[in-house]
Amino acid sequence: SINYSVPWDTATAIKEHQRSIDLIISSAALEHVDDTAHTYYATNELLRDVGVIASSIDFKCHDTSGLRNGQWAYSDIEWRIIRGKSKYLINRWPHSWHIEEMKKYFQIIHDDVYFHPNYLGRKDLAQKFSNIPDKELTIAEAFIIGKKFPK
Numbered sequence: 001s002i003n004y005s006v007p008w009d010t011a012t013a014i015k016e017h018q019r020s021i022d023l024i025i026s027s028a029a030l031e032h033v034d035d036t037a038h039t040y041y042a043t044n045e046l047l048r049d050v051g052v053i054a055s056s057i058d059f060k061c062h063d064t065s066g067l068r069n070g071q072w073a074y075s076d077i078e079w080r081i082i083r084g085k086s087k088y089l090i091n092r093w094p095h096s097w098h099i100e101e102m103k104k105y106f107q108i109i110h111d112d113v114y115f116h117p118n119y120l121g122r123k124d125l126a127q128k129f130s131n132i133p134d135k136e137l138t139i140a141e142a143f144i145i146g147k148k149f150p151k
Contacts, residue, residue: 009042021046026055030098031062032088037101044105049150053106056143057098060116062090067119069137072129094132095139106146116140 003021007013024043033039043053061071064082071092074082083089095113102108115138125132 008046009038014042014045017046019046019048022048022051024051024053026053028056028058030055030057031059031090031093034091036091036093036098040101040105044148047148049148051148052145053102053148054143054145055098056141057095058141059095059139060141064089068116068140069120072132072137073120073124073126075126076128078126092129094129095136095142096133098142098144102144102146106148108144109147110143110145112143113139114141 003017005013005017008017024047030036030039047053060068064071065073067073071079071090072094079092099108099111117138120137122130122134122137
C-alpha cells in the first residue's frame with residue numbers, strides 16, 4: 001500500500017515507520033533540504049533491508065545567480081543574505097557531497113549525471129566549494145539510485 005507520513009523525519013515518525021518502506025522516491029527535492037545528512041540517515045532508517053532510494057537532484061542555481069552554477073560563488077554569509085527568510089531555497093550541496101553521504105547507508109547502483117556547460121570558473125568558487133572537481137562543476141542534474149545495505 002502507499003502511505004504518506006508527515007513529518008517523516010522526526011524521531012517519533014522514524015520509530016513508528018522504521019524498516020517498513022520498500023522504496024523512497026524524490027524528484028527535485030533533496031537540493032531543498034537543509035539537513036541533508038539527517039535526511040539520508042532517516043531514509044536509511046525508514047527503508048527495509050535492501051530497500052531502495054531513487055532521487056532526481058537538480059544542481060542548478062534556482063535563479064539565485066545569473067550563472068547556472070553561480071550558487072557556489074557565494075560565501076556562507078552572502079548566501080544567508082540571498083536566502084533571506086526563504087525556508088526551502090537550495091542547500092548548495094554538489095553531486096559529490098550527496099554521493100559521499102549516500103554511501104554511508106546505500107550501495108550506489110545507478111548514478112546518471114546530466115551535464116551543462118560550466119559558466120562559473122574555478123577561480124570564482126567560494127572557499128567552501130573550492131575542492132569541487134572540475135567535472136562536477138558542469139553537472140546540472142543527477143538521477144541516483146541507492147540500495148540499502150542489509151543488516
